[in-house]
Amino acid sequence: MKRLTLLTGIAMLFCQLATAQEIENKPFGDYLEKLNEDSPVTDTLVFDFPNDGKLLLLFNNTEYELSDLEEKFGPVLKKTTAFPEFKTLIYRLSEDYPQTKVDAVILDLERNYLPFVDQLILDAIIGMDYTGGDFTPEIGARVKFNFRKFGIGGSVTNKIYFPDRIDGNVKVNSNWFANLEYSWDRSDPKSNQGNMFGVGILFNESKSQLFTGTTMQVFYKRRVSKDISIQVGIISTENFKTFYPTIGIRFW
Template sequence: MKRITLLTGIAMLFCQMAIAQEIENKPFGSYLEKLNEDYPVTDTLVFDFPNDGKLLLLFNNSEYELKNLEEKFKPVLKKTTKFPEFKTLVYRLSEEYPQTQVDAVILDLERDYLPYVDQLELNGVIGMDYTGGDFTPVIGARMMFSFRKFGIGGSITNNVFFPERLEGNIKVNSNWFANLEYSWDRSNPKSNKGNMFGVGLLVNENKSQLFSGTTTQAFYKRKLNQHISIQAGVISTENFKTFYPTVGIRFW
């Protein structure tokens, strides 16, 4: 998608018109007023798109140089091809606040306007938990509907418990949970899998040797890298009378 960049120097009339528009990354409360007092808008950088959309950056020339800003934003705008038609997106730039910093604005643009295809994902669950004093391998399957900024779906997981051997025989006790899950990631524009929150219900057909009565779980999972995540949570059993903290690791 070809873009034409228009650079303006100190154009006060244009700046006043721009400030009157809605700012996408407006600082909280009265911080925008304070920012305009300390670092008033003196310059603008405008990117025009073939669909009659515009990206307008407002900044103070004591913080940024036009040429440097153009070099930083041009590579991003080559990838973010989903800008709305006939609309001007206005961003305030300043290193004073987290949401107005250049890196934060670039991340917002990537998260909102990178091409993305909603999809259904199927994958396995493999890991190990420490639950109530016992290590339980975890296996299962997950189905997620993956959207631009979040994913929602469910999984069926088995917390496998190995009780003490009797007469040398190894017995396996399965603990099947049906889980609802929600995932998101604000730090990665190309993924929504950095964080996951889930709740689950024990649906065993056979009696569990770990849990009794109504048993539920809640957990939070954080991705460490492409292949490994850590997970922490709590399991409620005996009809919400007993609670076990859990911590574990997940692969993939």
């Protein structure tokens, strides 16, 4: 990868203003103009790629050292090899706004330009919920298509209910749901496991002892560690007359 560093003042400020609409991480509203007034562009760092693409970083030299930026972006650009051909990507750097911070720009480059192969993923589902006053273990299976910025798929889950004992006998009541799921993760360029939203419908062939009539659920799952997620949701039953809030844990 060939690097070219340009240090300019007024000329590059003019360039930056002229290309303001093309900045990939432009702050909202008139904040870019405010940023240029408070901390004008004095320097640039340009990376040239073999496919005639370029990465142009605009910054103020009182906020960043050129050598530090080269050190931070160099290793990232060796991995992010899926840059578009014949196009210049322009990023404004400043620690004043979330999307212009160096770490945010690096994450954006990784999410957009790391080589990525679409995947078909099969998962097992194991967890425990608190549903309407009862603890309900949940097991199931999931199939998901994992794309660069999101995942979409479906699952079949069994919310297991243990009714009161009769004559000392323990009975297990299965409650099978078919679910559609959408997942995303803005903080991890290699995964879409961080967040999931889903909606499902009960399709039991045998009578459920926990739900009656048309029963549907919606849920949101948030990954809190490598192997654990927290899931919250709500289940409507009795033809949408009764609602049960749910909260639980899922093991990856």
